[in-house]
Amino acid sequence: MSGPTSSTANAGTVSRVNQTAILDVLRRHGPLSRQEIGARTGLSAATVNRLAGQLLRKGLVVTDGHQPSTGGRPSILLRYSGRAHLVSVVHVGATRTEGALVDFDGTIVHRVRPPMVPGVLHAADRATIRLEEALSVVTELGAAAAERGQPSQAVGVAVPGVVDGAEGRVTWAPALDWREVPVGSVLHDRTGLPVVVENDANLLAVGEHRRGAGQGVQDLVAVVLGTGIGVGIVTGGRLHRGSRAAAGEIGYMLMERSSLTRFFPGFGDLESRVGSAGLTRQARERGIVAPADRPLTAADVFDLVRNGSAEARALLEETLDHVALAVANLCTVLDPELVIVGGEMGGAADLITPGLRDRLVGRIPHVPRMAASALGDDAAIVGAAELAARLVSDFAYVQATP
Amino acid sequence: MSGPTSSTANAGTVSRVNQTAILDVLRRHGPLSRQEIGARTGLSAATVNRLAGQLLRKGLVVTDGHQPSTGGRPSILLRYSGRAHLVSVVHVGATRTEGALVDFDGTIVHRVRPPMVPGVLHAADRATIRLEEALSVVTELGAAAAERGQPSQAVGVAVPGVVDGAEGRVTWAPALDWREVPVGSVLHDRTGLPVVVENDANLLAVGEHRRGAGQGVQDLVAVVLGTGIGVGIVTGGRLHRGSRAAAGEIGYMLMERSSLTRFFPGFGDLESRVGSAGLTRQARERGIVAPADRPLTAADVFDLVRNGSAEARALLEETLDHVALAVANLCTVLDPELVIVGGEMGGAADLITPGLRDRLVGRIPHVPRMAASALGDDAAIVGAAELAARLVSDFAYVQATP
DNA sequence: GAGTACAGTATCAGCCTGATAGAAAACTCC
DNA sequence: GGAGTTTTCTATCAGGCTGATACTGTACTC
Structure with a gap:
């Protein structure tokens, strides 16, 4: 500094x-004529024309037919288009790594799914395996983009862990066994492109905010229910990362007074009660078994609930209690407009959101809107693409200093 | 929209x-020469000189002697100074209303304390009394400022309640019995000045952030322990208000699983357990009596603790447990760099912050720095002055988008 | 087919920054 | 004490951007 x-x-x-400003208004309010852009932004016709020309040349704006005339010369409609620009994204997960080429519209145009390595989850060198995998996926994506004649312009990396954003360094990702791994600089050196590395719950929030269920919302919380539990927070339209990028790690939330006298080495209080790991553990303890002859999964529990299993229902209710407490506290602290439920368990949103709502009504002053993730498994990828695209667009806006 | x-x-x-940018660098790095300003901001010498001239003429910057020569012409030092500009601030509280003239440096140069109205706390028309009181305080402040030859340039209002910031309307302030009171527009009509109305916990956070214990910190939480409990949140250097300006109303935080089956009409779960009201109620239930012949106060309880009362100590410990749970959850959600303890009970920070720290170590991944309010009772006033000053300075900054 | 209404384009003044050159102020050396 | 040196401050001007004005282009209407 x-x-x-x-x-x-x-x-x-x-x-x-x-x-x-012009791109924003085009993204928000669909195709517009130069006139309308001027009216909405307050820019003069001459300025709109000149800037629109530049954006057309860059390929960020395209013409989209004419508007029917209202008596005079009909206006040419302009539309935002990110199709001419691509970024590479890789989502490094505990169970698998996934890559995608995404255009600036947030559309996934190409996927790369490396074969799953058996036993990697508990391999001693899984950190190295995952890193190598990520590197080769990015290389492959770069080649695929070049082949299309649209070279990838930036790289986004989604990681289940704590990330030092400025450096692109993964501080701590237990699921990958990554500690102080400088993915950002490694990928930058390898590709020469700008790289953004971010926590996957944060990216899910960004993805839903820009392209999913949270479009137009300024304050939202995305609850990611997966192996553990985490949230991504968007406040005032911007990602909130916290002072050490650990914001939203609510797996460590304390659930009751007695939690203050216990110790939580390496895991959190809430995390041990919810999340697919906690869920299946508790299910086994209660004698719930998988229908088929394989380890029980969270999806099995949800299926059992849907099929009327009382034990599974009771377990779900207990889990929901804890999630509801966490969401209630999130809401009192942040006052979001929308709570999005996503992650591995997002598919069971039909079982989760109504249960949450029922528990919160009457207990906190205002229960926000709740929605299931609209982007599903791709939310983090789309969010990473969004951040990566912003990185190269390098635009700026002016803000008053309230 | x-x-x-x-x-x-x-x-x-x-x-x-x-x-x-120039004001920022002057505020942050003390008196600087034009050269140094240029070096730090990246602006050219000519630009720095011209803008500095404008700021000198406005009175926002003053000369502050010379720097010893290093061989050539010695440079004139420039310093930020808010002394030439005043704003009026009124803090409307449950027990009393307080007014102040504050300069742009955050220094209180004049105070107005209207006499306390006996019995106003439970008067049926206390809403009107408080509003009239606030209006007359602002009028008096305006007159005092004019008398000094420095007319007040804006008005800031601190209110213990939920405020619609854009409108300056108090949505709901139970302590004042204000419901949908448009203080902002009333004061604007009365004075012709720009007015900002804000929740007092938020303002405490702003005050401490800009002028108190949180200077230079980008992410902080100010816990206000008073009649109830609330927090002000600063994220990324900006006040976080939430979608309905109810962020930080953690009095409604739910403290345990059983809270989900209870109802909280008009008050919150946490609020009923901590806060001076809850504290004294529980003290009475446990047979703790005031030393003198008057109603027991929170301060009395703290005094008893300091004097070695076991009952009072046990009560404090229980309260601390609840506060610690709330702070733990705040920290996992927001990951602040600093937690500031303020409000009525802020004076007992010596009893509170160590207790909080002890409870959190080992339970959450990272216990942030904790500090007592540096501005004490004036924190909200200073914060309101800060926002009011910003309102008229009307400056802006450019921000990258990610 | 002329007139009209609106969309888009060219030209120019005004503002701001940054570069360059020049004036001002203090120190040093003789 | 005065000339030279060093550094700071200021004046002037080119270049970029916006916004106002005037102009051209296109399609509809009478």
Whole structure:
């Protein structure tokens, strides 16, 4: 923080800001004529025309037919289009790694799924395996993009763990056994592209915020129910990361007074009660067995509930109690407009969100809207693509200082 | 949201942004020469000189002697100074109303304390009394400012309740019996000045962030322990208000699983367990009596603890347990760098913060720094002054989008 | 087919920044 | 004490951007 802070502006900044304003209004309000853009942004016709020309040349805006004339010359409609630009995204997960080429519209145009390595979950060198896998996926994506004649412009990495965003370093990702892994700089050195690395719950929130169930919402919380539990937080339209990028790690939330006298080495209080790992453990303890001859999964428990199993129902209710407490506390702290339920258990949102709502009504002053993830398994990928795209668009906006 | 979004920029915006950059660097790094300002901001010497001239003329920057020469012409040091500009602030509380003239440096230069109205706490028309009181305080402050030859430039109002910030309307402030009271527009009509109305816990956080224990910190939480409990949240250097301005109303936090089967009409779960009201109620239930012949206060309980009362100590420990749970959950959700303890009970921070720390170590992954409020009773007033000052400075800054 | 209404384009003044050159102020050396 | 040196501050001007104005282009209507 000793160098120039570079929070200054010049004529070029003005241009970038206004281009961003035009892109924003096009993304939000569909195809518009130059006139309408001017009316909505407050920019003069000349400025809109010139900037729109630049954006057309860059390929970020395309013409989209004419508007029927209202007596005079019909206007040409302009539409935002990210199809001409691609970014590479890799989602490194505990069970598998997945890659995708995503355009600036958030559309996945190509996928890479490396074969699953048997036994990797408990392999001693799984950290190295996962890292190598991620590198080769990014290389493959880069080649696929080049083949299309649209070279990848940035890389996004989704990781289930704590990430130092500025450095692109994964501080701690237990599911991958990654500790202080500098994925960002490794990938930057390998590809020469700008790289963004981010926690996958945060990215799910970003993805849903920009392209999913949370579009247009300024304050939302995405609850990711998977092996563990985590949340991504968007406040004021921006991702909230916290001082050490550990915001939303609510697996460590304390659930009752007695939690203050217990110790939680390596795992959290809430995490041990909910999440598919906790769920299946408790299910086994209660004698619930999988229908087929294989380890019980969370999906099995949900199926049992749907089929009327009383034990499974009781277990679900107990889990929901804990999730509801966590969500209630999230809501009192953050006052979000929307709570999105996603992750591995997001598919069971029909069983989860009504249960949450019922528990919260009457207990907290205002129960926010609740929705299931609209992007499903791809939410984190889409979120990572969004951040990566922003990285290269390099636009800016001006904000008052309230 | 149908009008022009006005997120565009022009040459004037550039100037304002750069002026803000200069003020920022002056506030942060003390008196600087024009040269140093240029080096730190990246602005050219000519620009720094011209903008500094404008700021000198406005009185926001003053000269502050010379720097010893290093061989050539010695440079003139410039310093930020808010002394030439005043704002009026009124803190409307349950027990009393307090007014102050505050300069842009955050220094309180004049106070107005209207006489306490006996019995107002339970008067049927206390809403009207409090509003009239606030209006007359603001009028008096305006007169006092005019008398000094520095007319008040804006009004800040601190209220213990939920505030619709854009409208300056108090949605719900039980302590004042205010419901949908449009303080903002009333005061604007009365004074002709811009007005900002904000929740007092939020303002305490802002005050401590800009002028108190949280200077230089980007993510902090201020826990206000008073009649009830609330928190103010600063994320990324900005106040987080939530979608309905109810963020931080953690009095409604649910403390255990059984809370999900109880109802909380008009008060919250946590609130009923902590806060001076809950504390004294529980003290009475346990047979703790005030030393003198008057109603027991929270301060009395703290005194008893300091004097070695076992009952009072046990009660404090129980209260601390609940506060610690709330703070633990705040920390897992937000990952703040600093937790500030303030409010009526802030004076007993010596009893509170160590207790909190002990309870959290080992239970959550990272216990943030904790500090007592540095501004004490004036924190909310200073925070309101800060927001009011920003309102008229009307500066802006440019931000990248990610 | 002329007139009209609206969309898009060119031109220019005004503002701001940054570069360059020049004036001002203090120190040093003779 | 005065000239030279060093550094700071200021004036002037080119370049970029916006916004206003005037102009051209296109399709509909009478």
